[in-house]
Amino acid sequence: MKARMVFFVGLCALCGRIFLSGYLPMSHAAQSDQVAMDLADRLSAPENGDSLKRHVQVQRRGRREDATVLIAPVTVRAGLSGLSDRLTLSFLAAPVFNIGDGMQMDVFLVSAGIPRPVYSRYFDAGRKAEDRDWIPVAVSLDLPKAREVYLEIHVSGGPQGDLVADWLALAEARLARERANQ
Numbered sequence: 461m462k463a464r465m466v467f468f469v470g471l472c473a474l475c476g477r478i479f480l481s482g483y484l485p486m487s488h489a490a491q492s493d494q495v496a497m498d499l500a501d502r503l504s505a506p507e508n509g510d511s512l513k514r515h516v517q518v519q520r521r522g523r524r525e526d527a528t529v530l531i532a533p534v535t536v537r538a539g540l541s542g543l544s545d546r547l548t549l550s551f552l553a554a555p556v557f558n559i560g561d562g563m564q565m566d567v568f569l570v571s572a573g574i575p576r577p578v579y580s581r582y583f584d585a586g587r588k589a590e591d592r593d594w595i596p597v598a599v600s601l602d603l604p605k606a607r608e609v610y611l612e613i614h615v616s617g618g619p620q621g622d623l624v625a626d627w628l629a630l631a632e633a634r635l636a637r638e639r640a641n642q
Protein backbone atom coordinates (compact mmCIF):
# COMPACT_ATOMS: atom_id res chain seq x y z
CA MET A 461 0.00 0.00 0.00
CA LYS A 462 2.79 2.35 0.97
CA ALA A 463 4.73 1.45 -2.17
CA ARG A 464 1.67 2.17 -4.32
CA MET A 465 1.24 5.54 -2.62
CA VAL A 466 4.89 6.43 -3.23
CA PHE A 467 4.56 5.40 -6.88
CA PHE A 468 1.40 7.50 -7.27
CA VAL A 469 2.97 10.60 -5.70
CA GLY A 470 6.07 10.14 -7.85
CA LEU A 471 3.96 9.83 -10.99
CA CYS A 472 2.02 13.00 -10.10
CA ALA A 473 5.29 14.89 -9.54
CA LEU A 474 6.66 13.71 -12.89
CA CYS A 475 3.47 14.64 -14.76
CA GLY A 476 3.41 18.04 -13.08
CA ARG A 477 6.99 18.67 -14.09
CA ILE A 478 6.37 17.70 -17.70
CA PHE A 479 3.22 19.84 -17.76
CA LEU A 480 4.96 22.88 -16.25
CA SER A 481 8.00 22.61 -18.45
CA GLY A 482 5.72 22.63 -21.48
CA TYR A 483 3.50 25.36 -20.13
CA LEU A 484 6.20 27.75 -18.93
CA PRO A 485 8.83 27.68 -21.64
CA MET A 486 9.91 31.30 -21.02
CA SER A 487 10.92 31.00 -17.36
CA HIS A 488 14.01 32.94 -16.24
CA ALA A 489 16.07 29.77 -16.28
CA ALA A 490 14.97 29.01 -19.83
CA GLN A 491 15.83 32.56 -20.95
CA SER A 492 19.22 32.29 -19.29
CA ASP A 493 19.91 29.03 -21.11
CA GLN A 494 18.86 30.51 -24.42
CA VAL A 495 21.59 33.15 -24.40
CA ALA A 496 24.31 31.01 -22.85
CA MET A 497 26.86 30.58 -25.60
CA ASP A 498 30.22 29.06 -26.12
CA LEU A 499 32.82 31.79 -26.36
CA ALA A 500 35.66 29.66 -27.73
CA ASP A 501 33.98 29.41 -31.15
CA ARG A 502 33.75 33.19 -31.35
CA LEU A 503 37.40 33.85 -30.57
CA SER A 504 39.68 34.87 -33.40
CA ALA A 505 43.18 36.29 -33.56
CA PRO A 506 43.08 38.78 -36.45
CA GLU A 507 46.77 39.71 -36.27
CA ASN A 508 48.48 36.51 -35.12
CA GLY A 509 46.38 33.47 -35.88
CA ASP A 510 49.20 31.01 -35.13
CA SER A 511 49.09 32.11 -31.50
CA LEU A 512 45.55 30.80 -31.04
CA LYS A 513 45.33 27.01 -30.73
CA ARG A 514 41.95 25.31 -30.50
CA HIS A 515 41.00 21.98 -28.96
CA VAL A 516 44.24 21.39 -27.10
CA GLN A 517 43.92 18.78 -24.37
CA VAL A 518 45.36 20.41 -21.26
CA GLN A 519 45.56 18.72 -17.87
CA ARG A 520 46.13 20.64 -14.64
CA ARG A 521 45.82 19.14 -11.16
CA GLY A 522 44.22 16.03 -12.60
CA ARG A 523 41.52 17.90 -14.52
CA ARG A 524 41.65 17.53 -18.27
CA GLU A 525 39.98 20.15 -20.47
CA ASP A 526 39.44 20.69 -24.18
CA ALA A 527 41.12 24.10 -24.14
CA THR A 528 41.81 27.09 -26.32
CA VAL A 529 45.48 28.02 -25.86
CA LEU A 530 46.75 31.58 -26.27
CA ILE A 531 50.48 31.95 -26.89
CA ALA A 532 51.89 35.33 -25.87
CA PRO A 533 52.12 37.90 -27.24
CA VAL A 534 48.61 37.60 -28.64
CA THR A 535 45.36 39.53 -28.91
CA VAL A 536 42.12 37.64 -29.52
CA ARG A 537 38.66 39.01 -30.08
CA ALA A 538 35.08 37.82 -29.85
CA GLY A 539 32.30 39.85 -31.44
CA LEU A 540 29.37 40.65 -29.14
CA SER A 541 27.32 42.98 -31.34
CA GLY A 542 23.58 42.58 -30.95
CA LEU A 543 23.86 41.31 -27.37
CA SER A 544 22.91 44.53 -25.56
CA ASP A 545 22.35 43.04 -22.15
CA ARG A 546 23.92 42.29 -18.83
CA LEU A 547 25.98 39.14 -19.28
CA THR A 548 28.35 37.05 -17.25
CA LEU A 549 31.59 36.04 -18.88
CA SER A 550 33.04 32.92 -17.30
CA PHE A 551 36.00 30.69 -18.06
CA LEU A 552 38.72 28.57 -16.53
CA ALA A 553 42.28 29.76 -17.07
CA ALA A 554 45.52 27.89 -16.47
CA PRO A 555 49.15 28.29 -17.52
CA VAL A 556 50.13 25.26 -19.59
CA PHE A 557 53.70 25.10 -18.22
CA ASN A 558 55.31 25.59 -14.81
CA ILE A 559 58.37 27.44 -16.13
CA GLY A 560 59.22 31.01 -17.14
CA ASP A 561 58.45 34.26 -15.34
CA GLY A 562 54.68 34.14 -15.79
CA MET A 563 52.33 36.03 -18.10
CA GLN A 564 49.82 38.82 -17.96
CA MET A 565 46.21 38.49 -19.11
CA ASP A 566 44.06 41.56 -19.70
CA VAL A 567 40.43 41.44 -20.83
CA PHE A 568 38.73 44.48 -22.35
CA LEU A 569 35.22 45.25 -23.47
CA VAL A 570 35.59 47.38 -26.59
CA SER A 571 32.73 49.58 -27.71
CA ALA A 572 32.90 52.14 -30.52
CA GLY A 573 36.67 51.64 -30.55
CA ILE A 574 37.10 52.45 -26.84
CA PRO A 575 38.53 49.63 -24.68
CA ARG A 576 37.34 49.31 -21.10
CA PRO A 577 39.31 46.95 -18.81
CA VAL A 578 37.08 44.31 -17.21
CA TYR A 579 39.58 41.76 -15.88
CA SER A 580 43.34 41.40 -15.32
CA ARG A 581 45.50 38.74 -13.77
CA TYR A 582 49.13 37.74 -13.66
CA PHE A 583 49.72 33.98 -13.87
CA ASP A 584 52.99 32.70 -12.44
CA ALA A 585 52.95 28.91 -12.42
CA GLY A 586 56.76 28.78 -12.10
CA ARG A 587 56.70 30.30 -8.63
CA LYS A 588 53.12 30.05 -7.34
CA ALA A 589 51.67 26.62 -6.64
CA GLU A 590 48.09 27.95 -6.76
CA ASP A 591 48.63 29.01 -10.38
CA ARG A 592 49.31 25.41 -11.45
CA ASP A 593 45.60 24.74 -11.52
CA TRP A 594 42.46 25.77 -13.40
CA ILE A 595 41.48 29.19 -12.06
CA PRO A 596 37.78 30.03 -12.34
CA VAL A 597 37.02 33.56 -13.56
CA ALA A 598 33.59 35.24 -13.72
CA VAL A 599 33.08 38.82 -14.85
CA SER A 600 29.85 40.82 -15.18
CA LEU A 601 29.57 42.75 -18.41
CA ASP A 602 27.20 45.61 -19.15
CA LEU A 603 27.03 45.55 -22.91
CA PRO A 604 26.41 48.98 -24.43
CA LYS A 605 24.07 49.36 -27.36
CA ALA A 606 26.80 50.28 -29.78
CA ARG A 607 27.12 49.11 -33.36
CA GLU A 608 30.39 47.34 -32.79
CA VAL A 609 31.03 45.65 -29.44
CA TYR A 610 33.62 43.00 -28.85
CA LEU A 611 35.64 41.32 -26.17
CA GLU A 612 39.39 41.55 -26.47
CA ILE A 613 41.86 39.35 -24.57
CA HIS A 614 45.56 40.20 -24.44
CA VAL A 615 48.17 37.78 -23.18
CA SER A 616 51.62 39.28 -22.80
CA GLY A 617 54.98 38.23 -21.41
CA GLY A 618 54.88 40.15 -18.17
CA PRO A 619 57.04 42.99 -16.85
CA GLN A 620 60.35 41.52 -18.09
CA GLY A 621 58.98 40.76 -21.55
CA ASP A 622 60.17 37.15 -21.22
CA LEU A 623 57.98 35.02 -23.50
CA VAL A 624 59.36 31.60 -22.55
CA ALA A 625 56.51 29.11 -22.06
CA ASP A 626 53.88 31.85 -22.01
CA TRP A 627 51.01 29.60 -23.01
CA LEU A 628 47.67 30.27 -21.33
CA ALA A 629 44.84 27.73 -21.61
CA LEU A 630 41.19 28.78 -21.48
CA ALA A 631 38.39 26.28 -21.01
CA GLU A 632 34.62 26.34 -20.62
CA ALA A 633 34.55 29.94 -21.84
CA ARG A 634 30.98 31.13 -22.13
CA LEU A 635 28.63 34.04 -21.87
CA ALA A 636 25.31 33.81 -20.08
CA ARG A 637 22.58 36.33 -19.44
CA GLU A 638 22.29 37.32 -15.81
CA ARG A 639 18.99 36.73 -14.12
CA ALA A 640 16.56 39.64 -13.99
CA ASN A 641 16.66 39.94 -10.18
CA GLN A 642 20.47 40.23 -9.98
Ligand SMILES: [Ca+2]
Nearest residue numbers: 561562617622
Ligand atom coordinates in the same frame (compact mmCIF):
# COMPACT_ATOMS: atom_id res chain seq x y z
CA1 LIG B 1 56.66 35.43 -19.31
